[in-house]
Amino acid sequence: METTDSRSHTYSAVSLATSETPSWKTTSFWQAISVVLVFACVVLTVALGAVVASMSSGTQGQQSLGSTLAPCPAGIPVEPVNEDDPGLYDDLSLAEHNAVRVYMESRETLALTPWDEAGFSDNYINSIELHVPVKSEALAFLDGGGDKPERQALVTVHAGGKTPPVVEEYVVGPLPNPARHAPYSNPARRSPIPWTSRAIDAKEYALIFPIIENATAAVHDILKESYGYTYHNCSGHCLVDIDTVPKGYRSGQRRSWVLFHRGGVGGVTYFVGFMIQITHESVDPSEWHVSRVYYNKQYFDSVEQLITGYADGSVEKDTPHADIQDDEILYPTFVRRGKPQPASPSRGPTLTEPGGRRYAVRGRHVEFMGWSFDWRLTTSQSMQLYDVRMNGERIAYELSSQEATSFYSGYNPGMLNNLFVDSYWDVGRSFELVRGIDCPKTATFFNTLQQRSTKEPRLMQNAVCVFELNAGIPLRRHFDSDFAGGFNFYGGMADHVLVLRHINTVYNYDYVYDYIFHQNGVIEVRVGLTGFILTSQDKNSYGYPLYGGNIGNIHQHAFNYKVDLDILGAQNRFETVDIVLENITDPQRPDLRHIQTRIQRNLRRTEREAAVQYDFNRPKYYNFYNEEETNRFAVNRGYRVQLNGIAKTLLPRQDWAPMRGVAWQDYQLAVTRRKESEPSSSSIYNQNDLYEPLVDFQTFIDDDENIVDEDLVAWVTLSTHHIPHSEDFPTTATAGTQMQFFLRPFNYYDEDPSVGSSNAVLITPGERSGSVRVERFGTPTGPACVSEQSPFRYNGTWRGPH
Ligand SMILES: [Cu+2]
Secondary structure (H helix, E strand, O other): OOOOOOOOOOOOOHHHHHHHHHHHHHHHHHHHHHHHHHHHHHHHHHHOEEOOOOOOOHHOOOOOOOOOOOOOOEEEEEEEEOOOOOOOOOOOOHHHHHHHHHHHHHHHHHHHOOHHHHHOOEEEEEEEEOOOHHHHHHHHHHHHOOOOOOEEEEEEEEEEOOOOOEEEEEEEOOOOOEEEEEEEEOOOOOOOHHHOOOOHOOOOOOOOHHHHEEEEEEOHHHHHHHHHEEEOOOOOOEEEEOOOOOOOOOOOOOOEEEEEEEEEHHHHOOOEEEEEEEEOOOOHHHHOEEEEEOOOEEEOOOOOHHHHHHHOOOOOOOOOHHHHHHHOOOOOOOOOOOOOOOOOOOOOOOOOOOOOEEEEEEEEEEEOEEEEEEEEEOOOOOEEOOOOOOOOOEEEEEEEEEEEEEOOOOOOOOHOOOEEEHHOOOOOOOOOOOOOOEEOOOOOOEEEEEEEEOOOEEEEEEEEEEEEEEEEEEEEEEEEEEOOOEEEEEEEEEEEEEEEEEEEEEEEOOEEEEEEEEOOOOHHHHHHEEEOOOOOOOOHHHHEEEEOOOOOEEEEEEEEEEEEEOOOOHHHHHEEEEEEEEEEEOOOOOOOOOEEEEEEEEEEEEOOOOEEEEOOOOEEEEEEEEEEOOOOOOOOEEEEEEEEEOOOOOOOOOHHHHHHHHHHHHOOEEEEEEOOOOOOOOOOOOOOOHOOOOOOOOOHHHHHOOOOOOOEEEEEEEEEEEOHHEEEEEEOOOOOOOOEEEEEEEOOOOOEEEEHHOOOOOEEOOOOOOEEEEEOOOOOOOOOEOOOOOOOOOOOOOOOOO
């Protein structure tokens, strides 16, 4: 589908003139002319699709009526990825994906079956993605003129054909012409990767669906009578199934509760009270079976037991809710309703880039106002930024998303088992972003490739965007009063930031991930929640009543990030700057006591000392600094991690086994010595074995290594408790659900580095009374222009191969 919302930059003088010329209201002649002209204007507007771009405030009045707004300059051109010489962290190209697949499938010793021929009990490739170089090699290349590290891929194999079956990971290189492969070995992880912890894939689902079909066929009439919705051979009022995770209650188990929600728009917001548990643990799929059934808060050992009880009246029957029967119900839809706002439809403000694009994009490398970084969107760990620098100085070697979880509570077996660990669910799958909604119209968009559970990579169009944003708040400003009705000066600067964004949709929910670069050296890492909530017929103690008589079950969201800070080198220290009370004798009045706060610097020497569980009684700053480097005032140059979106996890790790797999949730901040064997706080295998997880984050801390003058990693956890409420319909909104942390220079610079910005403004009183001098440091105030905009396009498809 393609439409055009901006074909011409011409606007009519009449439409503006008539609104500001009072005479045409009093003169019938001019009134008539005006009506004609207004009509002509409307016709022209419709015909040409005229768009008046928002004008910068500095150019108002300078544009003569009837003129044509010129396009804004394009600015710094966008350079595509150079596939002949990719960056260190560039994701695999299509050619590399295919070369790796062909190489691996032609190794006789691996005995791999091509994806589209493979069955569950074969050995086949499950995923392919870039395997990033080890840091020392990368730094030798980036900083020391060393050789460019070999480019490699990480390949996951589901080896169902082995005895016993196992999950294997291989490092394959060198790209683009792979010639060797070796098992990925990591002494810090469980080995081998348990077969039962694998991510579910299309091959396994293909064997589970018939079991669901058979069970739902047997209870077809019960479903129809109870809910008005059915599953088997359904052609209208259909149920949709989803399976819960983790798959089992202890390590090694593999059993899924299958839940059913209403089909259609927003159907995921209405789950029915029927569920089945399928045990699919055996390596022999013929042994897989329905092991439990749940219906209207009652448990059964088999589908037959439910059917018998339903027929003889011993089962308490569920009854369909009127709301759910009503096809016209609007709550879970995006249909506009209610009082129109604005009363007459009109467009909201949009961004214009009067100076053109002010950030540089070269492949996956981005530069903006002294900032530079590389990024990639991984299939298993979402967004990763590398080599983040300000004015050429590396601040962080890696800044990356690690994991996103949502742990639900409830009564029914589905909610009891909804402990979502999202890296399992293809977190790199960022579906097409919409220009003008998900990202400003001026944004630069990027396609990505993701290969998991497919033969070839899927093309995710416009999956990532980068844009410069006027954040709508002064970054800094001051009005300096003369205390006599005037001012000495005004100094200010708008907060122009660069935003790197992707939005991960994990079935019902959408996570908006932002990495925001401010000009004062601050990096803001933010995640916002939107999308549909999950509901159930559970008791009110787990949530408030909502649409269809269901409740929205309480849950906790948590997000973990890896921040490999390198402050003027890899060897850094971590200290807390504690704000402590002192109770002293008042120096000027020895007869008085005085209570106040002071700072107390506490160097954290080991990993255990650096595991932070936030305590409101002990406020503190978290500072990473270089012992060898000081600013002009002889203070160690550092960067501070500031946490703005944290929540306590009440679930106790010592008493509640699944929490072991998400140990990072217990720490709002943990600092460990960087190791290649600890690349991530989680893994896609943690989801299905939270009890004995492949990556046990607590082990990162428990060896309690020295962290003084070492290469340090900060693991940051953002979190929020979510008690769904009626306004979560149709979807949770990002306003109020955004969490963020900041990386802030802390005595790193001698002053705010944004003082170099020529976008600042300094206003001082002029010679004549009432006049002012406006210093813009060379920044032009005109002419007005309109940013060139691509025609509105949305495709929405993402199925590969492309
Ligand atoms: Cu939520």
